[in-house]
Amino acid sequence: MNMTKDEYRQYIDKKTPNSTLLKDLCFAFIIGGFICIIGQLVTDGLKSMGLPTEAASGWTSVIMVFLGAFLTGVGVYDKIAKYAGAGTIVPITGFANSVVSPAMEFKSEGLVLGLAAKMFIIAGPVIVYGILSSVITGTIYYVLSLM
Secondary structure, X not given: OOOOHHHHHHHHHHHOOOOOHHHHHHHXXXXXXXXXXXXXXXXXXXXXXXXXXXXXXXXXXXXXXXXXXXXXXXXXXHHHHHHHHHHHHOHHHHHHHHHHHHHHHOHHHOHHHHHHHHOOOXXXXXXXXXXXXXXXXXXXHHHHHHO
């Protein structure tokens, strides 16, 4: 089947789905904002129970990581991500999702070779980069503080 460039362009335009960029942006903004609101509510709730701000922030991180991992494990986080797109990449819950998703995908291969080995397939480089950059930054700060 021979097509001219114009015929091919028309064929592609007919088969390509319409862009839903504005809708996708709105969903990402709303869901990402909602995740942040949940985090803020957790922090405020912990502070109202008498925890200092730093402790409340630390516990909020733990709770949000748990919620992200739990919702990924039961299959809810992926359903949310289907509509929210980039809105679910809010750093702390998105990180938990990136750790748990590969583990869930390979759980049929067993606890060690599946779950444990694949858990950090995506998040591993992020962890290594974060630790390495913090060590370098801390070393530079230490050297500069000696001067």
